[in-house]
Amino acid sequence: MTAAAAAPAPTNAEVTLRVAELFGPTLQGEGPSAGQRAVFVRLSGCNLDCGWCDTPYTWDWARFDPAQESRTLPVQAVLDWILGRDTDLVVITGGEPLIQHARLTPLAQALAAAGRRIEIETNGTIAPPDRLIECVERFNVSPKLGGSGVPIGRRIRPAALEALRGTGKAVFKFVIGAPEDLAELADLQARFGLAPVWVMPQGTHPADVVEGLRALAEPTLAHGWNLSSRLHVLVWGDQRGR
Ligand SMILES: Nc1nc2[nH]cc(C(=O)O)c2c(=O)[nH]1
Numbered sequence: 498m499t500a501a502a503a504a505p506a507p508t509n510a511e512v513t514l515r516v517a518e519l520f521g522p523t524l525q526g527e528g529p530s531a532g533q534r535a536v537f538v539r540l541s542g543c544n545l546d547c548g549w550c551d552t553p554y555t556w557d558w559a560r561f562d563p564a565q566e567s568r569t570l571p572v573q574a575v576l577d578w579i580l581g582r583d584t585d586l587v588v589i590t591g592g593e594p595l596i597q598h599a600r601l602t603p604l605a606q607a608l609a610a611a612g613r614r615i616e617i618e619t620n621g622t623i624a625p626p627d628r629l630i631e632c633v634e635r636f637n638v639s640p641k642l643g644g645s646g647v648p649i650g651r652r653i654r655p656a657a658l659e660a661l662r663g664t665g666k667a668v669f670k671f672v673i674g675a676p677e678d679l680a681e682l683a684d685l686q687a688r689f690g691l692a693p694v695w696v697m698p699q700g701t702h703p704a705d706v707v708e709g710l711r712a713l714a715e716p717t718l719a720h721g722w723n724l725s726s727r728l729h730v731l732v733w734g735d736q737r738g739r
């Protein structure tokens with residue numbers, strides 16, 4: 498009996514991603530790299546449904562038409578678009594980009610091979626595979642709090658949080674919409690050993706972001722956390738593609 502030949506791995510022209518937006522160069526607006534020049538890949542689809550979501554056009558097909566808001570693109574086309582932009586930082590976001598981790602990994606591998614730095618924005622409910630971890634510089638993990646309206650069993654997935662923490666490449670960035678969110682954040686930090694913690698105000702209008710930063714600055718310092726603005730909102734408001 499002869500062994501069956503292994504099927505060849507699909508090429509980057511054959512593997513596809515569901516993409517909501519490709520945009521940039523712009524400025525990373527959130528977290529430790531805020532202010533850095535970056536291009537963004539916003540993938541479609543999310544496994545949560547936060548009440549305050551600022552990108553419902555990536556997943557809420559009751560309110561948005563997927564035929565308008567989502568394209569199926571070969572990995573190679575996304576790669577070519579990125580490599581045609583002169584930025585070394587690539588931010589992959591969504592929606593929840595790790596839903597597509599198997600198809601995202603070849604893109605990340607090709608970007609890393611081309612010398613690009615990769616950050617992934619994730620809601621912390623899905624553990625990334627090792628092959629993806631290897632080529633990512635940082636996971637900006639944003640676990641969702643009670644104010645999201647999502648039941649705790651869906652938004653807090655202990656195994657995924659522990660896996661992300663274990664990568665040694667994660668920061669934990671919490672969107673704070675109400676004062677009671679801070680106590681829940683402190684509980685989660687203690688329970689899962691999350692560090693470093695970044696606190697960020699909710700808001701898609703500059704005045705709301707500034708007001709949130711002012712309210713959060715002192716409690717952030719008192720807890721030993723870091724504070725993130727939303728630079729793109731301060732500069733461009735709620736424009737898409739920024
Ligand atoms: N400029 C800019 N920075 C960002 N950082 C994280 C973003 C996101 O939507 O995940 C984002 C975004 O949408 N725009």
Ligand code: SF4
Pocket residue numbers: 543544545546547549550551552553591592593620641
């Ligand atoms: S996890 Fe993020 S993209 Fe998904 S619904 Fe919540 S805020 Fe929106």
Ligand SMILES: [Mg+2]
Pocket residue numbers: 551552
């Ligand atoms: Mg955003």
